[in-house]
Amino acid sequence: MTQLLRVQNFNVSSDGVAAGEDQSFDSPFGLAGAERLFAWAGATASWPRRTDPGGSRGLDDYLTRDYAHNIGAEIMGRNKFGPQRGPWQDHQWRGWWGEEPPFHTPVFVMTHHRRPSFTLSDTTFHFVDGSPAEVLEQAREAAQGGDVRLGGGVTTIRQFLAADLVDTMHVAVSPVKFGSGLRLWESPDELLDRFHLDVVPSPSGVTHHLFWRK
Amino acid sequence: MTQLLRVQNFNVSSDGVAAGEDQSFDSPFGLAGAERLFAWAGATASWPRRTDPGGSRGLDDYLTRDYAHNIGAEIMGRNKFGPQRGPWQDHQWRGWWGEEPPFHTPVFVMTHHRRPSFTLSDTTFHFVDGSPAEVLEQAREAAQGGDVRLGGGVTTIRQFLAADLVDTMHVAVSPVKFGSGLRLWESPDELLDRFHLDVVPSPSGVTHHLFWRK
Numbered sequence: 304m305t306q307l308l309r310v311q312n313f314n315v316s317s318d319g320v321a322a323g324e325d326q327s328f329d330s331p332f333g334l335a336g337a338e339r340l341f342a343w344a345g346a347t348a349s350w351p352r353r354t355d356p357g358g359s360r361g362l363d364d365y366l367t368r369d370y371a372h373n374i375g376a377e378i379m380g381r382n383k384f385g386p387q388r389g390p391w392q393d394h395q396w397r398g399w400w401g402e403e404p405p406f407h408t409p410v411f412v413m414t415h416h417r418r419p420s421f422t423l424s425d426t427t428f429h430f431v432d433g434s435p436a437e438v439l440e441q442a443r444e445a446a447q448g449g450d451v452r453l454g455g456g457v458t459t460i461r462q463f464l465a466a467d468l469v470d471t472m473h474v475a476v477s478p479v480k481f482g483s484g485l486r487l488w489e490s491p492d493e494l495l496d497r498f499h500l501d502v503v504p505s506p507s508g509v510t511h512h513l514f515w516r517k
Numbered sequence: 518m519t520q521l522l523r524v525q526n527f528n529v530s531s532d533g534v535a536a537g538e539d540q541s542f543d544s545p546f547g548l549a550g551a552e553r554l555f556a557w558a559g560a561t562a563s564w565p566r567r568t569d570p571g572g573s574r575g576l577d578d579y580l581t582r583d584y585a586h587n588i589g590a591e592i593m594g595r596n597k598f599g600p601q602r603g604p605w606q607d608h609q610w611r612g613w614w615g616e617e618p619p620f621h622t623p624v625f626v627m628t629h630h631r632r633p634s635f636t637l638s639d640t641t642f643h644f645v646d647g648s649p650a651e652v653l654e655q656a657r658e659a660a661q662g663g664d665v666r667l668g669g670g671v672t673t674i675r676q677f678l679a680a681d682l683v684d685t686m687h688v689a690v691s692p693v694k695f696g697s698g699l700r701l702w703e704s705p706d707e708l709l710d711r712f713h714l715d716v717v718p719s720p721s722g723v724t725h726h727l728f729w730r731k
Contacts, residue, residue, distance in 0.1 A: 356519065360685050360729035361715030365579045372586060471574050501575030506715050515574035
């Protein structure tokens, strides 16, 4: 069975922006209005962070409920873990994801600055230095036959795309424009040389872009 | 956690036809050209009966790979099990689904004619008589907290819709017309009093109809 590397529920604006350049502790996305990018997901019944019953069960819900399907590990960039740069100053602070992180698998945080692994609930964070291919190899082994989710952020996804390691990618494009920030692409067409693409407008207003390797 | 009753990957023509009236051993659907209704699913990577690698991983694949997600039991009408009518004549013949049925859960076959349960691989078939509500209660208990899939055929789905027991329903409408046969509906709009509906055209040519209870 192939172990895929999958990007899932990654959100960008109509001009391809996924984050701002001024990430901070109080602004994880470094982008005013970033919550408009993922409102579609929060409205679904299967949103991993939903705590109350309810929510829609249409198209968007298929996307959110696939989030953990057959996933055995996640890879994320350091900026998805926290706003720190350089050597770790404070080992007490254990990331933005709280005591019950929504990953439920090993998570490999890419950083040039090692720190010891730790476990929160059923998620274990490992801090790894290496090329995308090397980190992917570690994550695949930890996934025990499952797929690996490439969790972002945008810089990390671009690295893995550049290394041609991504197998499938779901990007939700919201009808909002930021003008500046960190972009996934100028246009999704940039990827058509290597990927098939289904473009699926949702009644919620976002347009799901579903890529899979040719 | 609510246990949903879900219809998944159910296929009809543009005029609502899901099967013919002349079902037989050699023609499980009783409908010439029925395979055109589910060709979209067979083309996907996650089609449960796929034996070789390959297949698409776009929109249609989200639908096929959700087939088993959180499902703990299936309910089917007798005609989805086999072409027999009346009392069972031959207990040796154990259904259309082969030695490795694609269900992997308990399956409740609705019939007025009881026969002993049996197991093929990891699927156990039970033969039950009762109202839709009674059979659903048995299936929910067997599903051990999981959802229950309502597998069809069309007559069975109509029964459960009439009893207002269906929570979500995915119907793939193919661009083919049969003119006569057993219909799920005259029009999907018949269900809008009780269901939300996302209508999602797929690049493959089918239009996915995703219903969820209001």
